[in-house]
Amino acid sequence: MKFGIFSAFLLLGACDALPRDPAGTSVRVAQMQSFTVALADPTVHGAPEVAKLVHEIERRTGAHARWLPGSGEALFRQLDDGTMDLVIGRFAADSPWATAVAFGPTLSTSGATDTPLKLRAAMRNGENRWIMTVERASRAISQEAREE
Amino acid sequence: MSDTSLPQELRETMARAIRLEYWNIFWTLTIIVTMGLVLGQSQTMKTAWIEDTLGLVPPVMFLVAAHMERYGHRSRRFPFGFERVNGLGFFVAAVALTAVGALLLYNALMALGKAEHATVGSIVILGHDIWLGWLMIAAQIYSLIPPLFIGRKELPLARALNDKLLHTDALMNKANWLTGAAGLAGIIGLGLGWWWADSMAAAIISLDVLNDGIKALRSSTAELVDGAPRALSSTDLSEDAQNLCERLKAEFPGATIRLRETGRLIRAEVHDTHPPSQHRHPRYYWPEGEDRAWRLAQVSFIPPIEGDGES
Known part of the structure; x- marks a missing residue:
């Protein structure tokens, strides 16, 4: 019985220990108390989910968002080389960037029913702890993300 | 002499082997479904899943060959019966293993060369966000268990029947813990932030598949070109x-x-x-x-x- 409880505590501890980020995004965000964010398309600035998501990530990490300018492909390249932590925009379901970056859950959907555009955050591939943080924040602020 | 290709004294052993292979297929299918549900972007998981799917080839080929051996009668078109169907099945399984093993190794090395970072996110279960890697680890552990028991039961039957197809399957199943351990190490390594662990584990698993395939290919081609009888577990002479x-x-x-x-x-x-x-x-x-x-x-x-x- 005691062994079982001890094992359960160990497992719970391990549950929190993994995953870690290969490039250490989460550790850097915690140490610097800031993360960089940009909008792939300036028109999404008006969407209420954008501000809610950024505030939720700030609340969860204790860091503040540092907004940077930029647009389109250049932002994805910045994500890939680690100079940008988060890009928010409306992306097609079959976005060609789907394998190059990690997309979070859909915050809201707009556009035509046959070619919907999904408002969501994009992160650097493989930064699994950071990706989980953004995914949790997305689910916390959006019903659509929770249902996805 | 029997009108079919199977010697009379092997019928009971063959019936036991057939029952075991149906169980083998059932448990392999449960593993394929379990692993398939938590694949994600992990190269290790994809490779392990393909390896598990390939695990269906030997038992299916065995069942086809056994059916033809048991029920295929000698005829004008097939005067020697179907005793070589098992050898053909062994060859087909060997080709599948070798080809897929080589392809998986190529994919793993390409991913390693390109320094691809696998994304493994989270899913919600009963209102809790859980890292998908934990489910991958659970699926990998589950995938270790049935083959270990099935492989242990297959070996004596394979020896009794002198069946290379069954024997290869038994050895693959018994050695499955090695690839399972590599898979587990890959996912845990990925969780620890070692991006290369995923592709490295995938490469190790695919090397094992390729090795099994090449050994089986050497033995099966020896039979097809009328080589001297080979041992069950190696390419040495029997x-x-x-x-x-x-x-x-x-x-x-x-x-x-x-x-x-x-x-x-x-x-x-x-x-x-x-x-x-x-x-x-x-x-x-x-x-x-x-x-x-x-x-x-x-x-x-x-x-x-x-x-x-x-x-």
Whole structure:
């Protein structure tokens, strides 16, 4: 019985220990108390989910968002080389960037029913702890993300 | 002699092997579904999943071959029956393993070369966000268990039936814990932030698949080109066949003995000698008692041909 409880505590501890980020995004965000964010398309600035998501990530990490300018492909390249932590925009379901970056859950959907555009955050591939943080924040602020 | 290709004394053992292979397919399917549900972007998981799916090929080929051996009657179109169907199944399984193993190794090395970072996110279960890696680890652990038991049960049946297809499957199943351990290490490594662990584990698993495939390919092609009978677990010559060869040499001094394997059976040709005057069943020549004498299906005599040496 005691062994079982001890094992359960160990497992719970391990549950929190993994995953870690290969490039250490989460550790850097915690140490610097800031993360960089940009909008792939300036028109999404008006969407209420954008501000809610950024505030939720700030609340969860204790860091503040540092907004940077930029647009389109250049932002994805910045994500890939680690100079940008988060890009928010409306992306097609079959976005060609789907394998190059990690997309979070859909915050809201707009556009035509046959070619919907999904408002969501994009992160650097493989930064699994950071990706989980953004995914949790997305689910916390959006019903659509929770249902996805 | 039986009208089908399967010796009478193997029927009960074969029936047990068939039941076991149906269970094998059932448990493999549960593993494929479990692993498939938590694949994600992990190269390790994809490779392990494909390996598990490939695990269906040997039992399916075995069942097809067993059906034809048991129920396929000799006919005008197939006068020798279907005893070599098992060898063909072994060859098909070997080609599948080799080709897929090579492809998986190429993919893993490409991912390693490109320094691809696998994304493994989270899912919601009962209102809790859980890292998908934990489910991958659970699926990998589950995938270790059934093959271990099935492999252990397959081995004695494979030896009794002298069935290379079943034997290869048994060894693959028994060795599955190695690839499972590599898979677990890959996912845990990925969780620890070692991006290369995922592709590295995938490469190790695919090397194992490729190794199994090449060994099976060497043994199965030897049978298809009428090579001397090979051992069950290696490409070495079969001990049964070597003893038989010695026995025939002792019985017919100066004769040239040629042995080949058709499925689980051995056929012998005794060259440059006349057949003995007594009528003897082929099993008479089997060297190790009666229990495996069924392996010797035929002994043919080719008398010396006058002037043969001149051509």
